[in-house]
Amino acid sequence: MLNFLLRRILTMVATALVLTFVVFWLTNLPPNLEKLAKSEGNARMTDAEVTSWLDRNGHAQPLLKRYGEWLGVAPGWTDERDGVTSGRCIARGTLPEDNPAFCGVLQGYWGQSTVFKAPVSEIIATRLGLTGILMFWVMVLMVPSALLIGILAGMREGSRLDRVLSTASITTTATPEYVSGVILIVVFSSSMVGLKWFKGTATSAMDGITFENFFLPVLTIALYGMGYIARMTRASMSEVMTAQYIRTARLKGASFGRVVVRHALRNALIAPFTVIMLQFPWLLNGVVIVETLFNFKGFGWTLVQAAGNNDIQLLLGCSVVAVVVVLVTQAMSDVGYVLLNPRIRVS
Amino acid sequence: MMEELGWAAIFSRLALQFWPVWLALLAVFALSLHYRRRTGLYGRLFDSPLGMVGFGLVMFWVFTALFADLVLTFDPLGQIAQMKNKVPGTITPDGGVYLLGGDNLGRDVFSRMVMGARRVLAIAPAATVFAFMVGVTLGLPAGYRGGRLDAGLSFIANLVLAFPVILLFYLLVTPEIRTTGLPVALAAVLFLFPVVFFTMLWNSRFFTHPAKRNLYVGVTLVLGLWAWSGLAFNADPLGVWSMEPNMLNVFVSVVFVNAPTVFRIVRGLVMDIKTRDYVAAAQTRGEGPWYIMLWEILPNARGPLIVDFCLRIGYTTILLGTLGFFGLGVSPESPDWGSTINDGRRLLTIAPHPAIVPALALLSLVLGLNLLADALREESLKD
Numbered sequence: 001m002l003n004f005l006l007r008r009i010l011t012m013v014a015t016a017l018v019l020t021f022v023v024f025w026l027t028n029l030p031p032n033l034e035k036l037a038k039s040e041g042n043a044r045m046t047d048a049e050v051t052s053w054l055d056r057n058g059h060a061q062p063l064l065k066r067y068g069e070w071l072g073v074a075p076g077w078t079d080e081r082d083g084v085t086s087g088r089c090i091a092r093g094t095l096p097e098d099n100p101a102f103c104g105v106l107q108g109y110w111g112q113s114t115v116f117k118a119p120v121s122e123i124i125a126t127r128l129g130l131t132g133i134l135m136f137w138v139m140v141l142m143v144p145s146a147l148l149i150g151i152l153a154g155m156r157e158g159s160r161l162d163r164v165l166s167t168a169s170i171t172t173t174a175t176p177e178y179v180s181g182v183i184l185i186v187v188f189s190s191s192m193v194g195l196k197w198f199k200g201t202a203t204s205a206m207d208g209i210t211f212e213n214f215f216l217p218v219l220t221i222a223l224y225g226m227g228y229i230a231r232m233t234r235a236s237m238s239e240v241m242t243a244q245y246i247r248t249a250r251l252k253g254a255s256f257g258r259v260v261v262r263h264a265l266r267n268a269l270i271a272p273f274t275v276i277m278l279q280f281p282w283l284l285n286g287v288v289i290v291e292t293l294f295n296f297k298g299f300g301w302t303l304v305q306a307a308g309n310n311d312i313q314l315l316l317g318c319s320v321v322a323v324v325v326v327l328v329t330q331a332m333s334d335v336g337y338v339l340l341n342p343r344i345r346v347s
Numbered sequence: 348m349m350e351e352l353g354w355a356a357i358f359s360r361l362a363l364q365f366w367p368v369w370l371a372l373l374a375v376f377a378l379s380l381h382y383r384r385r386t387g388l389y390g391r392l393f394d395s396p397l398g399m400v401g402f403g404l405v406m407f408w409v410f411t412a413l414f415a416d417l418v419l420t421f422d423p424l425g426q427i428a429q430m431k432n433k434v435p436g437t438i439t440p441d442g443g444v445y446l447l448g449g450d451n452l453g454r455d456v457f458s459r460m461v462m463g464a465r466r467v468l469a470i471a472p473a474a475t476v477f478a479f480m481v482g483v484t485l486g487l488p489a490g491y492r493g494g495r496l497d498a499g500l501s502f503i504a505n506l507v508l509a510f511p512v513i514l515l516f517y518l519l520v521t522p523e524i525r526t527t528g529l530p531v532a533l534a535a536v537l538f539l540f541p542v543v544f545f546t547m548l549w550n551s552r553f554f555t556h557p558a559k560r561n562l563y564v565g566v567t568l569v570l571g572l573w574a575w576s577g578l579a580f581n582a583d584p585l586g587v588w589s590m591e592p593n594m595l596n597v598f599v600s601v602v603f604v605n606a607p608t609v610f611r612i613v614r615g616l617v618m619d620i621k622t623r624d625y626v627a628a629a630q631t632r633g634e635g636p637w638y639i640m641l642w643e644i645l646p647n648a649r650g651p652l653i654v655d656f657c658l659r660i661g662y663t664t665i666l667l668g669t670l671g672f673f674g675l676g677v678s679p680e681s682p683d684w685g686s687t688i689n690d691g692r693r694l695l696t697i698a699p700h701p702a703i704v705p706a707l708a709l710l711s712l713v714l715g716l717n718l719l720a721d722a723l724r725e726e727s728l729k730d
Contacts (some may be wrong), residue, residue, distance in 0.1 A: 011502070015509055023518065031523035167397065170721060174714040176665045178672045178688055179706040186699040200696050281511060288513045289672065293692060304673065307517035315517075322511045330509070332459075 008334065012327050023319040024067045027312045033059050035310045040114065046278040057082070058088055070111075070316065072104020105320060109311030115305055123146030123302060128208060128321065129289055131298035134217065138283065142222035142229070143276060149226070150233020150272065155260055157238040166234065172227035177289040181220040184295075188216060202296035218292045221286040225279050229272055236271035240264045272339045281326045352436030352444060361446055361457070367414040370695035372406055388653075391726045398722025404715025408708075411461055412468040420446065423462040423682045428453050432698040450585060450687070450701035451694060459682040460704050467685040467712070470594070471663040474601040478663075480541040481602065482609025483652075487640040489610070490617025497614070504607035513602055513669065519600045520676040530596045534579040537602050542571035551637040597676040601666055605659060612655055616648040623647075651726045655718035661713040666707055684709045 037053045038045055045053065054060050058069070058077035068074030069088055076088030085096045103109040110120035153165040172180075189200035193244065198216045205213045219231035240246065241264055249259045288300035295301075301319070306314035352360070362369075383390035390650050392398045411418060420443065428437055430449035435456075447457040489497040495573065507515075524530060549563035577588025578595070620626065621644060629639045669687020671677050678688075684705035691702025 015506055018506055019509060019615065023514070026518040026524075029524065029527050029529075031526050035523070093571045166721075167549075170717045171714055174661065175710050176668060176713075176719045178668060178685070179710050182688060182692060182695065182699075182702045182706045183710075185695050186703050188698050190696045210449075281509075284511050285513050285669075288511075292673070303514065305512075319511075319514055322514055323509060326511065343635075 004338075005335070008331055012331055016323055016327055019323045020071070020316075020320060021067055023316060023323075024070060025063060027315055028059070028063070028066065032310055032312065036114070036312060039310065056086075057226055068104075070104050072102050072106035072109070074104075075101040076103050094265035107140070109254060110317045113306070113311055113314040115309045115311045115314065120313050121171070123314065124299070124317050124321060127297065127299045127302045131300065132208065134214075134221070134287065134291075134296065134298060135283065137214065137218045138221045138225075141218055142226050145222075146226040146229035149230040151237050151260070151265070151268065153238025154241065157241070162234070165207070169227035169230040169254065171235075172186070172223045173231070174227075176222055177220050177286045178293060180223050181216070181290060181293045183219060184216050189229070193256040200294075202294040206297060217290045217296060220290050220293075221283060224286055225282060226283075229275055229279065232275040233268065233272045237264065237268040243267075270337065273340060274333040274337050277329045277336065280329040284322055284325065329338065351434060351438070353419070354436070354533055357436045360444065363409070363444070364418055364420065364457075366409060367417045368410040370401065371414070372441055373408040375406055376403070388723065388727055391729075392722055395722045395726065397718050398726070400717045401720075401722055403650055403717025404711050405411055405719055408464050408712045408715070409468060412465040415461050415465045419455075419458035419461045420444070421458045423454065423458045425455075426453045426679050430455075431699075434698075435700055447704050448698075448700040450691060451698070454686075455706050456701050459687055460684070462682040463684045463687060463705055464708065464712075465717075466681065467664055467667060467709075470598060470601070471660050473539050474598055475605065475660045475663050476603045477537060477541065477598075478543050478605035478659070479609050479652070479656065481537055481606040483613050484540045484544045485606075485646070486610040486613025487617055487645065488636075490614040491621055491636060491644070493618075493638050499725075500610065501614070504610045507603065507607040508611075508709065512666070514599060515604060516670055516673070519603070520596050520670060525596060530592075530599050531579060533599045533603060534595055535575075537599060537606070538575050538579045542567065542575060545571065547637050548641050551635060551641055593676055593678065597667070597670060600670075600676075601663055604666065605663060609655070609659070612651065613648070616645055618649060620644045620647055654720045654724045654727070657716050657723065661716035663722075664709065664713055664716075 002340070002347045003246075004096075033054055034050055036059075037050045037057075041049070041053050051060070056079055058066070061069075061077060065074055069076050076090075078085055078087035078090065083291050087099075089101065089109075090096050097291065100107065104141045108121065110124070112118070112251065113120050113123055116123050149165050149169060153162045153169075156162060175183075185200045188195050188198045197212075201218045202218070204210075207215075244265055246259060249263045252258075254263075284300070288303055290296070291298050291300035292304055299321070302314065303318040303322075305311070305317055376504040379386070379390065380393055383393045392402060401410055407462070427449070429440055430437065430445055430453040432451055433445060433453075435446060435448040437448060445457070447455075447460070489500045489723060510628055516601050519530070520526075545567040546564055549567060550560060553560035573583065573585075574588045576582025577586075578590050581589050581592075584588060617640070625647075626639060626643055629643050667683065668685035668688070669706075671681070671683050671687075672689045674686060674689060677683060677686050687705040688702050688709075691699075691705075695702055701707060
């Protein structure tokens with residue numbers, strides 16, 4: 001087990017390093033840096049001025065060196081000009097000796113956002129908090145209802161209830177968030193249908209969450225994932241229901257309800273657990289779309305702003321968070337599966 | 348005050364407008380139902396009602412895309428200033444009807460939706476085919492040989508899968524990235540896989556008949572490399588094969604995102620099938636590894652692959668919609684469904700029809716594909 005965990009963690013770290021390096025490379029491509037120079041310096045810079053600006057700000061070094069600096073394993077660049085030493089780690093107006101040599105993600109220095117004019121770590125912390133609330137309610141709505149639908153459908157395979165619920169789950173998996181969101185907004189908050197039960201934006205939810213301003217975004221994300229989890233639960237439930245021990249329990253005279261709740265449920269829920277964990281990367285996509293659609297200024301909205309405005313440091317910060325979320329949930333689903341399923345041994 | 352048609356009139360006119368599609372659908376269904384006992388898995392599809400619904404929905408959009416020029420009523424890019432945000436059924440100044448209303452620039456929502464079908468169906472199936480070519484060509488040896496090759500390829504596949512899709516799109520589908528040549532390089536690698544696949548396919552089968560082998564491999568190489576030079580580098584001397592840079596960028600990214608999942612599926616299937624007796628028999632006969640992979644294992648893995656192919660076209664359609672929704676890699680005028688939803692969503696509470704029409708179109712196409720995949724899975728499990 002220890003060996004398994006160790007290997008798992010090593011792969012995870014390697015994956016994280018390669019992925020962040022790829023993001024670093026793609027965000028620091030020459031055209032992006034040129035845009036950065038023009039937006040930070042002067043929009044009418046000549047090519048020579050751009051080159052010298054990049055040189056002065058440490059962007060002309062080899063890619064690997066810059067990545068190392070950003071990560072915090074290589075010392076930050078310094079540049080001495082006219083007797084003033086500037087550098088990556090040197091705050092303006094301070095002496096080089098008062099500042100650390102290394103400053104990168106590992107030291108907790110995530111850089112400065114050019115769009116929001118604030119430290120990246122601060123922005124991500126607040127935005128992630130808002131998205132956390134959204135995700136929490138999505139989970140509260142999605143997981144129990146998906147499991148319930150899956151269990152009800154898988155209990156008696158081929159029954160009318162199964163057909164109806166399965167078709168409904170196929171429909172929700174066929175509806176991406178930007179479609180279901182649009183339909184829900186039109187039905188529940190437009191003047192055309194006239195129901196006006198909920199608000200079409202979630203901007204006000206950032207100050208205070210009410211059912212009225214938060215239900216539609218939560219439902220939009222939950223619907224897309226719900227169908228998939230329900231189908232997995234159904235498949236696993238219907239497989240368990242054909243197992244020998246279920247028949248034994250039925251023959252012993254246990255009632256159908258008791259068999260489902262006491263005997264089938266625990267084994268049927270192993271597979272959905274992994275699926276729910278693996279849904280996190282998908283939810284991340286959903287979050288980006290829904291936050292853009294409902295104008296809820298959380299993590300996904302920030303990612304879009306950063307990407308759309310060439311905010312390199314913020315985009316890198318967002319990618320680190322996204323990659324870590326994906327890798328951690330993948331690892332959790334693997335380990336959880338091993339722990340939950342007595343038939344799998346790691347040696 | 349402009350005149351408007353009622354909903355009944357709108358729907359009957361819409362139904363009439365789709366006449367070539369109805370005719371084609373009728374022909375396909377009549378033929379398929381008549382010959383359904385002789386067409387194998389395809390014919391058995393018509394035994395399940397949901398399968399027929401799915402097939403019908405998919406074919407509806409396929410024919411709409413094919414006959415788009417006959418179905419649409421206006422130029423999808425033409426703007427009529429008086430028709431901005433007009434409700435469905437509004438009559439234009441020169442006597443035509445905007446059946447599903449006008450969008451915020453006064454373009455016909457219906458015609459744009461029809462033209463959008465053509466755009467979506469031009470990219471999604473082709474991108475899925477390429478993703479399958481890449482996934483199959485790499486997944487077969489990874490599953491069959493295992494070892495270092497498998498470990499390396501799986502690590503790369505997991506890398507791509509651990510990337511949040513939207514982030515990847517934002518990094519890969521930008522106008523700036525084209526100047527770096529990265530999409531062309533990616534295209535050069537990804538588009539080579541079909542050529543490799545077919546070369547291996549013919550070579551492994553016919554290497555004992557050099558004349559036949561040389562003919563097949565030769566034709567594959569000539570056609571494949573010709574198309575490859577045109578599609579990836581836009582360097583086709585005859586100008587038959589070409590792809591505009593925007594489209595290439597979108598296409599490559601979608602293939603890149605889909606290929607690792609196909610790889611994982613193929614690899615899993617191969618690892619299961621390679622323990623079968625007929626594989627052992629082929630090995631005993633002394634067949635080469637590529638013959639076993641391509642002519643023994645692959646045909647026996649086709650069931651799950653066909654099902655996944657249907658699902659994946661749907662998923663690719665969703666991905667293309669996502670790209671359009673974020674305005675990535677499409678020209679602002681483009682009628683594809685994702686960008687029309689994006690254009691329409693700003694006025695959603697006042698004029699919902701420009702967004703809801705493409706939304707329902709996308710929903711019905713993906714739903715059709717999912718129902719089709721589900722029916723195929725059930726029917727193929729029956730025997």
